[in-house]
Amino acid sequence: MKVLVVEDESALSVQLAHSLGAAGYAVDCAADGDRGDFLARTEAYDAVILDLGLPRIDGLTLLRGWRESGLQVPVLVLTARDSWHEKVVGIDEGADDYVAKPFRMEEVLARVRGLIRRASGQASPALRCGAVTVEPRLARVCRDGVEVKLTAHEFRVLSYLMHHRARVVSQGELTEHIYAQDAERDSNTVEVFIARLRRKLGANVIETVRGLGYRMGS
Ligand code: CA
Numbered sequence: 349m350k351v352l353v354v355e356d357e358s359a360l361s362v363q364l365a366h367s368l369g370a371a372g373y374a375v376d377c378a379a380d381g382d383r384g385d386f387l388a389r390t391e392a393y394d395a396v397i398l399d400l401g402l403p404r405i406d407g408l409t410l411l412r413g414w415r416e417s418g419l420q421v422p423v424l425v426l427t428a429r430d431s432w433h434e435k436v437v438g439i440d441e442g443a444d445d446y447v448a449k450p451f452r453m454e455e456v457l458a459r460v461r462g463l464i465r466r467a468s469g470q471a472s473p474a475l476r477c478g479a480v481t482v483e484p485r486l487a488r489v490c491r492d493g494v495e496v497k498l499t500a501h502e503f504r505v506l507s508y509l510m511h512h513r514a515r516v517v518s519q520g521e522l523t524e525h526i527y528a529q530d531a532e533r534d535s536n537t538v539e540v541f542i543a544r545l546r547r548k549l550g551a552n553v554i555e556t557v558r559g560l561g562y563r564m565g566s
Contacts, residue, residue, distance in 0.1 A: 349464060349507050350374040350392065350525050354384035354407065355399040355426065364397060367453045368460070372487040372503045376529045381405025388414060388421065392524035394511075395463050397456065398443070399426045400434055408441050415442035422463035424456070461485060468511040475510040477565045480549050482510050491549050498548065501526055505541045509554065513565035516557045 351373045355361040358379065365375045376391060378384035380403040388396060388410070400407035411423060425443040427434040435446050444466075445459050461484045465473065475482040481490045489496050489506060498506065504526040509517055523535045542554055542562060555563045 349394040349504055349511070350376070350528070351460060352376050352378065352384070352387055352391070352393045352396045354378045354381070354388075354396065354402065354410070356380060356402050357399075363453065364456065367457060369500075370487075371457055372484075372500060372507065373460075374504060374526055374528045374531070379403075381407070381410050385410055385413065387529060388419065389417075391529050392521070393421050394467070394508075394525060395422045395424060395460050397424045397426065397460065400438065401428070408437060411438070411441045411443060420467075422467045424459050424463060426451075458485075464511065470511065475507075475513075477510055477513055478550075478553060480506075480510075480553050480564075482507055489549075496548050498545070501537075502541050502545055502548075505538065506545055506549075509562060509564045514563065516560045516563045518561035522562070 351368050353361055353364045353375060355364065356379050361377050361379065365377050368375045376387055378387050382404040384402065385405060398407045398411060407425065422444045423442065425438040425446040427438060427446050427448050429448050429450065438446055444463050447456055447459060461473070473485060479492045484507065487503060489498055489503065505522055508522060508525050519535045519538045522538050523533055527533050546554055553564060557563055
């Protein structure tokens with residue numbers, strides 16, 4: 349899973365990126381509206397955290413443009429403290445949720461998890477598929493109730509497949525959702541991650557759909 353942070357306060361942006369990274373997400377950061385717009389339109393994100401007061405293009409203008417052009421990515425808006433007006437306008441322009449500054453990082457992470465869960469049609473906070481359970485809140489994976497340690501990339505591959513269970517996900521789509529924008533990408537490495545996940549979680553948990561991609565559950 350991959351998240352975009354559009355925030356011009358660099359200390360806050362670094363803090364968000366660090367916490368999201370520790371929670372298992374690939375993270376890209378944009379420090380102004382132009383860059384945020386470019387990344388949101390060219391990369392595949394599972395959620396966007398959007399500050400409203402930004403240099404070059406403000407957050408509401410970005411959000412309006414994204415929704416007008418059909419971009420459906422879940423957006424969490426960061427509003428100024430006590431600004432009911434920003435909350436209302438943000439939601440009217442297509443925000444899915446908001447957090448007022450200053451905020452606790454735990455709240456932002458919980459809201460991002462909630463947005464991603466709802467966008468993928470999952471009701472339960474824990475994702476289950478056969479013997480495998482993923483708890484996004486703890487970035488924890490279990491097989492038959494026993495915790496299994498995964499690398500960050502393995503976790504993102506598994507998490508993406510679990511959030512899109514019963515659907516065939518192509519290697520290209522997986523690649524787009526597990527690497528930050530500046531990371532070197534090689535879609536062949538997806539095969540390596542899948543092989544390792546099968547070794548750790550059981551050979552049958554991830555099905556290969558020949559020529560199309562991978563699927564978990566049915
Ligand atoms: Ca700002």
